[in-house]
Amino acid sequence: MRKMILTIGLSLLLGSAALGRPREGSILDGIRPGPDGKIDVVTIFPHQDDETIFVGGTLLIAKQDPRVRTHIVCFTLGDLSSARDYLHITGEELAKIRIEELQSAATVLRVDELIQLDHPDQGLPKLPPEALAEEVREIIERTGAEVVITYGPDGMTGHSDHRALSAAVFAAFPQSQAQRLYYVSLSRFWSGVFPNEAKLRPQPATVKVDIAPVKKLKGLALSTHASQKFYSGWLLNLGMMNRFDHEWFARAAEKQ
Ligand SMILES: [Zn+2]
Known part of the structure; x- marks a missing residue:
């Protein structure tokens, strides 16, 4: 009897945990191709390695659909990473290194287009928000x-x-032709322990993508960011992110 109660209790516990969990699926579910018959997936991040850490596997999985084109947009030069001080190099030298690292990562991730902008690292909050959104x-x-x-x-x-x-x-999404906006997220456990200097938690994931089939390629892409892997405070997280079999996303906005 006691064993039965324990079993029921356990299944109730597991059932309630499952309610808050993201489903495993694709970020492309319900997305319609554009007028050219293609589905363009675009990552927009400030630094060389942000996209590889949180979306690298998903970009590779998305490319298994022949209609998909992937684009990486990197907004800053990444010139203020702590690797600059560790390596005793200038910000300009570090920017050159990181841009080449991202180019290598993009090759590994089979990315169709890499757009590298030249805003200074840590410069985005100093811009007028409307200008950045535009x-x-x-x-x-x-x-x-x-x-x-x-x-x-x-x-x-x-x-x-x-x-x-x-x-x-x-702010820009509603004025664009894009159909869906995702925020990168983490599992519930890691959302609680991932280091965040602003003490904020990621928006809970609504979908998790199985990246196990491409995990080695993601690992290779992560290792192309050698300046960050070996010479910045991100050492722990670059290694940590390569252990996961999933990447997590929260659906942030959608247009019909
Ligand atoms: Zn970053």
């Missing part, structure tokens, strides 16, 4: 995006560039 809108139009992916208002780590760009993408 720049984002123009880029979304230029890529022909159906799906846009960026950080949520938490910025995942709380970084000020992450949060400023998230707000700009959210």
Whole structure:
């Protein structure tokens, strides 16, 4: 009898946990191809490695659909990473290194287009929000995006560039032709323990993508960001993100 009660209790517990869990699926569910018959997936992040850490596997999985084109947009030069001090190099030198690292990662991730902009690192919060949103809108139009992916208002780590760009993408989305906006997220457990300097938590995931079949390629793409892997405070997280079999996304906005 006691065993039965325990079993019922356990299944109730598991059932309630399952309610709050994201379903496993595709970020492309319900997305219609554009007039050219293609589905353009665009990541918009401030630094070289943001996209690889949180969306690398999903970009590879998305490309298994022959209609999909992927685009990476990197807004800043990444010149203020702590790798600059560790390596005793200038911001200009670090920017050159990181841009080449991202180009290598994009090759590994089979990305169709890489758009590298030249805003200074940590410069996005200093821009007028409307000007940044307008720049984002123009880029979304230029890529022909159906799906846009960026950080949520938490910025995942709380970084000020992450949060400023998230707000700009959210503001630009309704004026663009894109159909759906996702924020990168994490599992419930990792949402609670992932280091965030602003003490904010990611928006709960609504879908998790199984990236196990492409995990080795994602690992290779992560290792192309060698300056960050070996010479920045992100060492722990670059390694950590390569252990997961999923990437998580919260559906942030949708247009019919
Ligand atoms: Zn970043």
